[in-house]
Amino acid sequence: MQRDTMDAQEEKPMNSPDECEAVRQKEEPKDERRRRLLRQFGLVCLATSGHFALGATLPWPSPALSSMAEDNSTLLGTEISLTPAQMDMTGSLVSLGSLAGAWAAGWMVSVLGRRRSLQVISVPYLLGWLCNALSPNAPVLLTARFVLGLACGATTVAASSYIMELADVSVRGMMSTMPTLGIVLGSLYTVWMGYVFPWHYLALVCAVPPTLLLVVTFVLPDSPSFLVVRGRRQTAMAILKGLRGEYADVEAEVLELERRNASSSSSKGSAGWKSLLKADVLKRIGVMVMLFLFQQMCGNYVFMIQTARVLAAAGAPWDPDAATVVVAGVRVAGTVVAFFLLDRVGRRHCLGASHAINASALVVLGVYVHLRENAAPDDDTYVRLNWVPLLCVVVIMFILNVGAHPVPFILATEYFPTNIRAQASSICFSSGTAFAFLALQLYTPMQTTLTQAGLYWFYASVSALSVAFTFAFVHETKGRAVG
Numbered sequence: 001m002q003r004d005t006m007d008a009q010e011e012k013p014m015n016s017p018d019e020c021e022a023v024r025q026k027e028e029p030k031d032e033r034r035r036r037l038l039r040q041f042g043l044v045c046l047a048t049s050g051h052f053a054l055g056a057t058l059p060w061p062s063p064a065l066s067s068m069a070e071d072n073s074t075l076l077g078t079e080i081s082l083t084p085a086q087m088d089m090t091g092s093l094v095s096l097g098s099l100a101g102a103w104a105a106g107w108m109v110s111v112l113g114r115r116r117s118l119q120v121i122s123v124p125y126l127l128g129w130l131c132n133a134l135s136p137n138a139p140v141l142l143t144a145r146f147v148l149g150l151a152c153g154a155t156t157v158a159a160s161s162y163i164m165e166l167a168d169v170s171v172r173g174m175m176s177t178m179p180t181l182g183i184v185l186g187s188l189y190t191v192w193m194g195y196v197f198p199w200h201y202l203a204l205v206c207a208v209p210p211t212l213l214l215v216v217t218f219v220l221p222d223s224p225s226f227l228v229v230r231g232r233r234q235t236a237m238a239i240l241k242g243l244r245g246e247y248a249d250v251e252a253e254v255l256e257l258e259r260r261n262a263s264s265s266s267s268k269g270s271a272g273w274k275s276l277l278k279a280d281v282l283k284r285i286g287v288m289v290m291l292f293l294f295q296q297m298c299g300n301y302v303f304m305i306q307t308a309r310v311l312a313a314a315g316a317p318w319d320p321d322a323a324t325v326v327v328a329g330v331r332v333a334g335t336v337v338a339f340f341l342l343d344r345v346g347r348r349h350c351l352g353a354s355h356a357i358n359a360s361a362l363v364v365l366g367v368y369v370h371l372r373e374n375a376a377p378d379d380d381t382y383v384r385l386n387w388v389p390l391l392c393v394v395v396i397m398f399i400l401n402v403g404a405h406p407v408p409f410i411l412a413t414e415y416f417p418t419n420i421r422a423q424a425s426s427i428c429f430s431s432g433t434a435f436a437f438l439a440l441q442l443y444t445p446m447q448t449t450l451t452q453a454g455l456y457w458f459y460a461s462v463s464a465l466s467v468a469f470t471f472a473f474v475h476e477t478k479g480r481a482v483g
Contacts, residue, residue, distance in 0.1 A: 027247045028248075032245065032247075033245070036243075036244075036245045037168065037171060040166065040167065040168065040171075040243055043166055043220060043221070043243075044163050044166060044167065044175045044178050045178065046216040046219060046220055047118075047159055047162055047163050047166070047178075047220060048159070048163070048178045048179055048181070048182035049182070049209060049212050049213045049216055050121065050155045050158070050159035051155060051159055051179040051182030051183050051186065052182040052183070052185060052186040052189070052213075053122075053125055053151075053155065053186060053212075053213050054152045054156070054182075054183055054186060055182060055183035055184060055185060055186020055187045055188075055189070055190075056186040056189050056190045056206045056209045057094060057128075057149075057151075057152055057186075057190075058094065058152070058183075058187060058190075059187045059191055060090075060202065060206060061090040061091050062191070063190065063191060063193075063194020063195070063199070063202060064090070064194065064199035064202055065082070065087055065199075066194075067194070067197075067198045067199040068080065068082070068199050074136055074200060075133065075134055075200050076134060078136045080135065080136075080137060080141060081138070082138055082141075086138055086142065089142055089145070090141070090142065090145050091305075091440075092437060093142055093149055094145055094146070094148055094149035095149065095433055095436060095440075096146065096437070097146040097148065097149020097150045097151075097152065097153060098150070098152045098156070098430075098433045099153060099430050099433050099434060100149075100153065101149060101152060101153025101154040101155075102153035102154065102156060102157055102426045102429045102433065103153075103426055103427075103430055104150070104153075105117065105121075105153065105154035105155075105156075105157035105158055105426055106157060106423040106425075106427070107422075107423075108120065108158075108422075109157055109161060109422035109426075110419075110422040110423060113223060113226045113227075113230075114158055114159075114161055114162035114165070114222070114223040115162065115217055115220050115222050115223065116217075117154070118155075118159060118162070118217045119214060119217045121151050121154045121155055121158060121213075122151075122210045122211070122213045122214035122217070124147050124148070124150050124151040125151040125210030125213070126210050126211065126214075127147060128145070128147035128148035128150075129144070129148070129204065129206050129207035129210070130203075130204075130207065131143065131147065132144040132148070132203040133200045133201070133203035133204045134200075135200075153429070153430070153433065156179075156425075156429045157422055157425055157426045158422075159179060160176075160409060160413050160425065160429075161223070161413050161425060162220075162223050163175055163176060163179060164176055164410070164413040164414060164482075165224065165225040165226070165418070166223070168243075169479055169480070170343065170479065171343055172414070173342030173343040173410065173478060174340070174342060176406070176410040176413070176414075177335055177338045177339045177342060177410075178339075179406075180335050180338070180401065180405060180406040180409065181332065181335045181336070181339070184332050184335060184401075187328055188328050188332075189209070190202070190206055191325065191328065193205045193206070221242070221243075222235070224236040224240045224243070224257075225257055225418040226418060227239070228254055228257040228258060228261070228418070229257070229261050229418045233254060236254060236257075237254055240254065253481075257418065260417040260418075260481075260482075261417050261418050261419040275419065275420045276423055276424060276427075281420065281424065284415045284475075285424055285427055287415075287473050287474060287475075288411060288412050288415060288428040289428065289431045290469060290473075291351075291407070291408040291466075291469075291474070292428060292429075292431050292435055293431070293435050294462055294463070294465070294466035294469065295404055295405065295408050295435070296432065296435035296436045296438070296439045297435065297439055297459070298355065298358055298404060298459050298462045298463040299358075299439075299462075300400050300404060300405055300439075301436045302439055302459075303327075303393060303396055303397055303400075304331070304397065305440065307393065310389075310393060311390065311393060313369075313447075314365065314368070314369050315369070315386055327393070327394075327397050330397045330398045330401075331397055331398075333401075334397065334399065334400065334401030334405075335401045335402075335406065337398075337402050338350060338401065338402045338403065341402065342407075342478070343478060343479075346476050346478040347403075347407050347410060347411060347414075347476060347477055347478055348470055348471065348474050348476045350402060350403035350407055351403040351407040351466075352403070352470045352471055353399075353402075353403060354399050354402050354403025354404040354407075355404050355463040355464070355466040355467045357395070357399045358396055358399050358400055358404060358463045359461075359464045360460075361392045361395045361399070362392070362396065362456045362457065362459050362460035362463065363456075363457065363460045364388070365388075365389055365392040366453040366454070366455075366460065367453070368385070369389070369452050369453040369456065373451075373452070373453070404463070408428075409432075410477075411474070411477060412424075412425045412428035412429060413425050414477040414480075414482045415475070416482075417482065443455075446458065
């Protein structure tokens, strides 16, 4: 199987779950370890401000277009009138920009480093929101959304790599769920602020998270993994000493990083791109692309973004605004559960269980919709059971955020050593963005072709296929040093 043919270096004793922290765990007092991990968690929370800014960007069209329908006057005294196609573009242009941003970040992160890249990324965020707020017409508004998409795509590469490289091996899964939580909380921030502010002032309010990102980057340390690859060994060791504590064998960790990245070039950012052509790296990228395909074609983004439409089509009586808030809250709960499970049961098991439960809930939802649509006109059974689709959607959004949503993002950084992590993850994240765009664009055509119930069963079959794929080809990274 694929997971048995991964880089032979990962089968060395150095990669056992306990080896990387064996020295520390023999002597480090529990209180000292707790305080050190809390400091580490604090740094990760600060770095997550990038994903918070990303999350704040995505749902802006929902409250903004409603506000614009009531008053489309701009801060410059003009009026903006968007066609239906342009309304769709306020969301799709962010996805398009994310594709380009992720690819550009693959080069930028490998040359400038993770922390400095986050500083650079804050600039298009701020420019995008400023142009968004001051837009005098539709073309400027849509251009601003594309610029914001560039920043979002770059954030997925830079911030995800940075967070993973800061964390201890034993808590890396927990720390790596923080970006997902940041996105969810950022989305809630925009939705809530949209109740208070009109669309142009909402854009200014959304500029607060990237401003915070720019400020915290001057507090965050550089990525020690990146410093080792760039030949700045002593600086890396000093930062690692602060992250791992006085009881850790920092020298051994640096030696392991150097061994795993021995083929990298400290002076040429293109070295990582050339390394992507190796057979084992291409296999890993192929696995990750498939995971992102399953992540999106199992209904993940459709249920996340089209919640109100899904519930309405299924016959559940639910206010659209309330549905958005409830689903966001359920996603937060699922992410919190993932925070505690990923380092206990592993990435593969969370991913497999998530897709298995999702498939079951989708089958039930499809059966309910099919029976309701074909029921006799005087049969009120399914009216009395209209809580079933709501329960199914809640289960789906909860369980997807336990495994199917966060795990591909985590593995896309853990699967690759530092010298190719930025480039390889940029390809993986770009594929995920493309599949998300495709899934959203195909929602209505597939619903028309397959029927509503058939669409849910299609999503269920994708999740079922993902379960088999996960246990056949996905390599477990829990407790392993990734370089």
